[in-house]
Amino acid sequence: MMIRNSLILIILLLQLSVVSCQAQSTSQSKTMNEEKKQPEGKNGNPVYSKTDTSKVKLSEEEWKKILSPEVYYIARQKGTERPWTSKFEHFSEVGTYYCAACGNPLFLSDTKFDSGCGWPSFYQPVSKGSIIYTPDHSHGMERTEVQCGRCKAHLGHVFEDGPPPTGLRYCINGVILDFEKAQQAEKKHKENKQ
Numbered sequence: 001m002m003i004r005n006s007l008i009l010i011i012l013l014l015q016l017s018v019v020s021c022q023a024q025s026t027s028q029s030k031t032m033n034e035e036k037k038q039p040e041g042k043n044g045n046p047v048y049s050k051t052d053t054s055k056v057k058l059s060e061e062e063w064k065k066i067l068s069p070e071v072y073y074i075a076r077q078k079g080t081e082r083p084w085t086s087k088f089e090h091f092s093e094v095g096t097y098y099c100a101a102c103g104n105p106l107f108l109s110d111t112k113f114d115s116g117c118g119w120p121s122f123y124q125p126v127s128k129g130s131i132i133y134t135p136d137h138s139h140g141m142e143r144t145e146v147q148c149g150r151c152k153a154h155l156g157h158v159f160e161d162g163p164p165p166t167g168l169r170y171c172i173n174g175v176i177l178d179f180e181k182a183q184q185a186e187k188k189h190k191e192n193k194q
C-alpha cells in the first residue's frame, strides 16, 4: 500500500513538473524573479501580455482553464473579494498595476490613494481605453462597473466621491491586480534597448 501511494505521488510530481515547464516556455520574456513573486494569471495563461494591446475574447470555459479560481471568480463571475483582505489596500510601492487576467496596464501607483473603503482605490486609470464603464443595477444599487479594456474582466466599480483632480474613486478588487515595481520596468526597458 505504501509503495503504491508513493508511486502515485511520484507520478503526480512528474506531471506537475511537466506543467511548469510548459508554463515557462510560454512566458520567455518574464524574469524568474517576477514569476516567483506573481504566480497568478501568468503561468499557463497564453493571453497574458503587458505589451499586446489587441482585445482578448475567450469563452468562459477557456477562461476557467487559464485563470486561478480566485481570479476567475472576480474577473468572469463579477465576484467581490472580502474587504480589507487585499495586500494592495495599504501598499505604497511605486509602479504599475496590471490586469491579472490579461496583463493590460490599468493604474499607476501615483494615482492610488487610501480611501479606507476596504479595497485598493485609485482616482484615475492609466488611459481612457484601459477601462470599460458599464451601468450596474444589481443588488438594488445604481453603480458603474469598471472592466478591463482589453479582456473585459470585472475589476470593481467607480464612484464619484474620490479626491482631486478627478473626484473619482475606482474601487478595485486586489485579486485582479498584478503589480510591477517601477525599477523592474525600467530595468527591463534598458535590457530591451541593449
Ligand SMILES: [Zn+2]
Pocket (backbone or CB within 6 Å): 099, 100, 101, 102, 103, 104, 148, 149, 150, 151, 152, 153
Ligand atoms: Zn484584462
